Amino acid sequence: MLAPDETDAAAILDGLIATVAGPGVAALDPTALRRDLETVRTALRRARELDFREIGDHLYDGVYIADGSGRTLWVNRAYTRITGIAAEEIVGRNVADLLAAGLYRNAVTPEVIRRRRQVNAVGESVRNGTRMLISGNPLLDHDGEVKMVIVVDREITDLSVMQAELEATQEKMKAVADATVKTSREIEHLRRQVPSHSLLGRSAAIRTVLTQIEQVADLDVTVLIGGETGVGKEVVADEIHRRGNRRNRPFIKVNCAAIPASLLESELFGHEKGAFTGAAGGGRMGLFELADKGTLLLDEIGEMPIELQSKLLRVIQHKEVTRVGGTRRQRLDVRILAATNCDLRDHVRQGRFREDLFYRLDVFPITLPPLRHRPEDVEVLAGHFLGTDNAKYDKAVRISRQALDMMAHYAWPGNVRELRNLMERLVIVSERGTVIDEALLAPLLDLPTGGGAGTERSLQAIVAEAERRAIAGALAAGGSTRRAADLLGIDQSTVVKKAKRLGLRIAR
Numbered sequence: 113m114l115a116p117d118e119t120d121a122a123a124i125l126d127g128l129i130a131t132v133a134g135p136g137v138a139a140l141d142p143t144a145l146r147r148d149l150e151t152v153r154t155a156l157r158r159a160r161e162l163d164f165r166e167i168g169d170h171l172y173d174g175v176y177i178a179d180g181s182g183r184t185l186w187v188n189r190a191y192t193r194i195t196g197i198a199a200e201e202i203v204g205r206n207v208a209d210l211l212a213a214g215l216y217r218n219a220v221t222p223e224v225i226r227r228r229r230q231v232n233a234v235g236e237s238v239r240n241g242t243r244m245l246i247s248g249n250p251l252l253d254h255d256g257e258v259k260m261v262i263v264v265d266r267e268i269t270d271l272s273v274m275q276a277e278l279e280a281t282q283e284k285m286k287a288v289a290d291a292t293v294k295t296s297r298e299i300e301h302l303r304r305q306v307p308s309h310s311l312l313g314r315s316a317a318i319r320t321v322l323t324q325i326e327q328v329a330d331l332d333v334t335v336l337i338g339g340e341t342g343v344g345k346e347v348v349a350d351e352i353h354r355r356g357n358r359r360n361r362p363f364i365k366v367n368c369a370a371i372p373a374s375l376l377e378s379e380l381f382g383h384e385k386g387a388f389t390g391a392a393g394g395g396r397m398g399l400f401e402l403a404d405k406g407t408l409l410l411d412e413i414g415e416m417p418i419e420l421q422s423k424l425l426r427v428i429q430h431k432e433v434t435r436v437g438g439t440r441r442q443r444l445d446v447r448i449l450a451a452t453n454c455d456l457r458d459h460v461r462q463g464r465f466r467e468d469l470f471y472r473l474d475v476f477p478i479t480l481p482p483l484r485h486r487p488e489d490v491e492v493l494a495g496h497f498l499g500t501d502n503a504k505y506d507k508a509v510r511i512s513r514q515a516l517d518m519m520a521h522y523a524w525p526g527n528v529r530e531l532r533n534l535m536e537r538l539v540i541v542s543e544r545g546t547v548i549d550e551a552l553l554a555p556l557l558d559l560p561t562g563g564g565a566g567t568e569r570s571l572q573a574i575v576a577e578a579e580r581r582a583i584a585g586a587l588a589a590g591g592s593t594r595r596a597a598d599l600l601g602i603d604q605s606t607v608v609k610k611a612k613r614l615g616l617r618i619a620r
């Protein structure tokens with residue numbers, strides 16, 4: 113690009129040369145000559161200081177410059193990138209020729225020259241179809257004549273793509289927002305359809321428990337839920353959380369018996385970086401922290417090692433937690449629910465459970481009686497499980513009145529969990545439309561069939577029975593799941609899982 117001063121200087125030089133070489137040397141005006149020479153010197157100095165062509169080549173927009181007659185003087189690199197037209201093809205040629213040659217479909221330069229003012233247009237490159245926003249400006253001389261035309265081409269293909277993307281994103285966002293509204297409406301609808309409580313049963317005991325849940329749900333007090341294994345303690349905890357004002361906050365459950373004692377502390381309270389061998393590199397948040405503002409269920413609390421009980425007591429009392437290996441105390445707002453299937457008072461008497469912790473937890477006790485003490489719930493529960501399993505396995509299995517009576521007289525050592533597992537097993541093994549009767553049921557409950565005929569047992573049943581005996585024996589001999597695990601040479605968590613699956617009462 114020629115700097116205006118440089119152009120001026122060149123024109124003046126041309127004039128000077130013409131004048132000096134011509135006949136009128138004597139007519140030279142020394143003052144005007146001195147002034148002209150000074151202008152030339154200044155212009156050349158400025159041209160040296162700033163190389164406008166180089167600057168022009170670094171512009172993102174295309175630049176096209178023509179003289180006042182429409183003859184192309186210069187284009188920058190971006191012009192070639194945008195239009196696909198190389199400088200050599202057009203420099204020195206008049207825009208009228210270029211139009212005639214088909215390099216341009218229309219051009220703003222002739223219009224700028226004609227109107228002597230800015231002309232804007234939207235155009236498209238004949239070569240590559242790039243869409244451009246074209247803005248032509250005249251550079252006028254002292255007499256108001258067009259000395260140069262400077263045209264800037266701004267690519268708008270990018271802008272159109274961006275616009276299209278923006279519109280697509282906005283549409284997607286709207287779709288997500290609509291879907292969210294729809295989902296929350298559906299959830300609300302489903303919530304209204306779900307029975308008001310998932311703790312089923314028609315016994316007086318269950319009705320009492322439901323009243324207690326109602327009374328305590330909205331309060332922040334600690335609830336200690338007691339009862340044999342499989343009796344529904346977790347269901348009660350779920351209900352308390354679901355009906356309480358923390359229902360939309362986290363509900364974290366931890367089974368104190370299923371986590372090895374050595375890891376339980378860091379699981380509950382978290383640990384700082386490198387607190388112990390095997391600790392995760394960057395430190396880790398504990399379950400207490402995770403449950404902040406929500407509810408934490410400490411299941412099988414009776415299995416908590418005594419050394420941890422004092423730390424738990426401190427956390428509950430002071431409502432703050434310090435990670436293992438750390439010093440910083442963090443304030444927490446956690447509602448505690450605890451569940452146990454052992455007699456905690458007995459543990460306190462034996463020195464296995466801290467008395468002060470027991471009283472901290474036993475603020476509002478809820479006890480679920482075993483299923484054998486509320487036989488009237490058996491039919492309701494059996495019917496419910498039959499319905500869900502029929503739907504799950506696409507069967508239409510029914511159950512006879514006699515079979516239901518037989519169930520009502522059964523002792524259910526594994527309580528509701530045993531009943532639930534039994535119903536599922538019955539649905540799985542039954543043909544569509546079968547009616548479960550006493551004959552089908554008795555062998556599964558280990559009761560005499562009445563007919564006296566021995567049933568052939570599968571290897572799987574024999575193995576399950578052997579496993580059941582071994583685990584029951586180890587639990588009885590060891591007195592706790594930890595010792596049972598030692599006796600059997602398996603993990604404590606495996607003992608807990610298998611005992612639950614087999615409907616065994618976990619002896620302490």
Ligand SMILES: Nc1ncnc2c1ncn2[C@@H]1O[C@H](COP(=O)(O)OP(=O)(O)OP(=O)(O)O)[C@@H](O)[C@H]1O
Pocket residue numbers: 310311312313339340341342343344345346347348411451452453493528529532612
């Ligand atoms: N009253 C009930 N209504 C519906 N389902 C129930 C009821 N009681 C228990 N259940 C079901 O029985 C199974 C065992 O219940 P849950 O896990 O609550 O027992 P638990 O007392 O917490 O057992 P554990 O002491 O072994 O942890 C679950 O599948 C649960 O849904």
